[in-house]
Amino acid sequence: MGYKPGRCLLKQRLREIGKTQQWLSEVTGLSKAQISDYANNRKVMKLSTAKTIATAIGCNIDDLYEFIKVG
Template identity: 35%
Template sequence: MDVIVICKLRDRRKAQGLSQRDLGALVNIDHKAIGNYETNKTKMNILTAAKLAIVLNCKIDDLYEYRRN
């Protein structure tokens, strides 16, 4: 089965009123990496997803959308 994983980080970040630079600073990640996660250019590892979920006050699962291809 083919699955598409879509990162919803941008929606969560904007809902909190944070810029990519602000969010990156909170979790010690370069703002360019945040942009790459948001555009699905780079997949984040589970530790990064956990840090972002904590800062954004959500579950890791809330940062993703899953669809069958």
């Protein structure tokens, strides 16, 4: 049994702390386009990127995605 990332929850996490994708781009050094791709489920974050984002917004990596059981 394992897990795969489902829907990205980045938009919700940012809304909860009253921050924008622009702000996240500025504090992480990631491009606005990259952050938009993650937030709109066009791309899945690498582990290192998820850690960077989670640290910036004060949450756990697990809080960035809905995870789906596989197997």
